[in-house]
Amino acid sequence: MSACPRKMIKENGAEKSKSFSRCRNLNLDVECGEAVSFVWPASLFPMIQHIRIKDPDDERVGAFTSLKDRELALRHGLFVVEGEWLVLRLLHSSYPVHAVLMTPSRFADPIWQFSAATTIYLAEEQVISRVVGFPFHRGMLALGIRSPLAPPDEFLRSAQMPARLIILPEINDAENLGALFRSGIGLGYTHFILGPSCTDPFSRRALRTSMGAIFQANIMRSQDLHSDIIHLRHEHGFKFHALTAGDNDAENLEGVRPSRRVGLIFGSEANGIAPHLEMLCDNKVTIPMQPGTDSLNVNAAAAIALYHYRIQQGSGSAP
Structure with missing residues (x-):
């Protein structure tokens, strides 16, 4: 129904102004508040x-x-x-x-x-x-x-320079995963690599939380994330940054200048990033928090980090 225009009609011999709605698909005016039933032609x-x-x-x-x-x-x-x-x-x-x-x-x-x-x-x-x-x-x-997910080489053929990857080894909560896709796509990240234990991005909850952003993503499901990270480093020149929660040796996000090709790894809220994957990273990055406060949840932290990396790459990246 569209907005309710007013019409002058005669009722019991007197003119009155009443509001009507026009049904979009039928040539029919309906008095506002009137219960109407009909069969669609x-x-x-x-x-x-x-x-x-x-x-x-x-x-x-x-x-x-x-x-x-x-x-x-x-x-x-x-x-x-x-x-x-x-x-x-x-x-x-x-x-x-x-x-x-x-x-x-x-x-x-x-x-x-x-x-x-x-x-x-x-x-x-x-x-x-x-x-x-x-x-x-x-x-x-x-x-x-569902479409078959591509192997690493085919997956990266459409990646534009500077290429940015989002790597999610084991996000187990469907709503968290959907929100990460929504933030990533909204901030210009189109390529996602999911670990073997990461939850299904095409579950109902993930799709609903992503608001359909998953449909715009290039997604690769890795069966051996350790080997694929090594492959991407050696064959495609990627460097990898792990977002961590307050490690003493992690660099504050505001000081990070990303390389031309960077993969950002976000761990689960429960377990973080597995040590064997963290060891493959060129840099560990953290968002400094006020003393006595908990770290941000993975969705909020990822959105802040993704925006920072996009801005930094747009203004000039490290070699």
Whole structure:
């Protein structure tokens, strides 16, 4: 509905001014506060095949609810996206969309541009709520198709100079991981390397927290981070900096001048960075805190560090 204009109408022989809303997709004025129900005309639906779902136990939409993120990944190579905003970002990304479950009113909106290869399921909101198992008011869900993650050499072909890498050996919390992607992409970092024990970036919570930033990232899943760091140093000229929490031999962030190609390593809040990876780093960096205060959480610390490195590289980097 758009903003409510006022119209002069006759009521019981007298003219009165009343507020009306115009429904965007129907040529229909509705008096504000009036309860109106109608059936969406078939002519409003895009000329693309869609399937009506009336039974929440319909096996055709089972992937939206019965399978966990890990099962979807291993058995079907899929991930789930929830909500209109994230689905829109998925549609504008390079990731193919396997299927969408949405309400008829959302489907009628001309904003959606679906591929003919995407299966569209339409169901009322109460049916979708029963499918997902909780009151669902975001209007739609989508199943995206995972892309194979590239090996180091292929992963770096699109890296621009000065190249910056974000390396996350073992971020186990999905919300922390999503927030790190959101900060990184927002600050111009496009290449991420995840360690073998790092949580899944395509889990529902990580995608939701990232606000879809993960769809813009180049992601490599390393099976041997120690070897890959050595490879990146010798073959591609990277230097590596570890962000630590107050080590005595760590350099204060404000004094750091990064090299032309730098990989920033952020550890988990529980365990930090493993000693064997820290030993490979050219520099350890810390954000100085006031005495008697705890260190920042990994998301806040990373955002500060990423901004500093971007500014320093923009104003001239060390060799």
